[in-house]
Amino acid sequence: GxxxxxxxxxxxxxxxxxxxxxxxxxxxxxxxxxxxxALGQGPEFLTxxxxxxxxxxxxxxxxxxxxxxxxxxxxxxxxxxxxxxxSAVYLCASSPGTDxxxxxLHFGNGTRLTVT
Amino acid sequence: KQEVxxxxxxxSVPEGExxxxxxxxxxxxxxxxxxxxxxxxxxxxxxxLIQSSQREQTSGRLNASLDKSxxxxxxxxxxxxxxxxxxxxxxxxxxxxxxFGDGTTLTVKP
Numbered sequence: 001g002x003x004x005x006x007x008x009x010x011x012x013x014x015x016x017x018x019x020x021x022x023x024x025x026x027x028x029x030x031x032x033x034x035x036x037x038a039l040g041q042g043p044e045f046l047t048x049x050x051x052x053x054x055x056x057x058x059x060x061x062x063x064x065x066x067x068x069x070x071x072x073x074x075x076x077x078x079x080x081x082x083x084x085x086x087s088a089v090y091l092c093a094s095s096p097g098t099d100x101x102x103x104x105l106h107f108g109n110g111t112r113l114t115v116t
Numbered sequence: 117k118q119e120v121x122x123x124x125x126x127x128s129v130p131e132g133e134x135x136x137x138x139x140x141x142x143x144x145x146x147x148x149x150x151x152x153x154x155x156x157x158x159x160x161x162x163x164x165l166i167q168s169s170q171r172e173q174t175s176g177r178l179n180a181s182l183d184k185s186x187x188x189x190x191x192x193x194x195x196x197x198x199x200x201x202x203x204x205x206x207x208x209x210x211x212x213x214x215x216f217g218d219g220t221t222l223t224v225k226p
Binding site for chain 1: 161162207211
C-alpha cells in the first residue's frame with residue numbers, strides 16, 4: 001500500500017515568505033509526527049498529533065511554526081516569515097496506534113526547505 | 117532532558133564483517149528504543165523496536181539489545197553487505213516525544 005507522502009519534495013522560499021508543507025499519512029494511522037532534520041544530524045521532534053488532537057507541540061522552535069491536522073488525516077506544517085535558520089528537511093511520520101510502546105514509525109521522504 | 121549519543125559517527129568495513137553500532141541515552145524512563153536506517157535523500161525506515169520491558173529484538177541479520185539500567189542499546193549486523201551502507205539512527209521514545217541520535221554512517225566495501 002501507499003506509504004507516507006510529503007509535498008512538495010523541495011521548496012525554495014525567500015526570507016520572510018510563508019510556506020506550507022503537507023503530509024499524507026498512511027490511511028488509518030492514528031498518530032502523526034513532524035520532525036526537523038539538519039544536514040548530518042538526527043531528526044529533531046517538532047510536534048505530535050493523535051487523530052486531530054495536537055498532544056505535544058513542545059518542539060516547535062518559535063511561534064512562527066504552526067501545525068494542524070483538522071480531520072485527523074492530512075497534516076500541514078506552516079512556517080510564517082521564514083528565516084535562513086529554518087532551512088532543513090522536514091520529515092513527517094505516522095504510526096497505527098496510540099501506544100508508543102508498540103508502534104514503529106513510518107516516515108515520508110521529507111520536504112527540503114531552503115530559505116534564501 | 118533526554119540526550120542520545122551514537123558512536124562511532126562513521127564506520128567503514130569490508131563486506132562480510134560482523135559489526136556493532138552503539139547508542140547511549142541519558143534518561144532511562146523510555147517507552148521503547150527504535151533503530152532506523154536512512155539512505156541519502158530519503159526518510160527513515162524502521163528496523164527494530166525494543167519495548168522498555170524487553171532485552172533484545174532480532175530481524176534477519178540484525179539484532180538489537182537494550183540495557184535500560186546502563187542507558188545503552190546496540191545494533192549488531194551480521195555478515196555485512198554493500199547494500200547495508202546507510203546511516204543508522206537510534207531513537208528513545210517517551211509517550212509521543214522522541215529523541216534521536218545523530219547516527220552512524222556505515223560503508224560496507226565490496
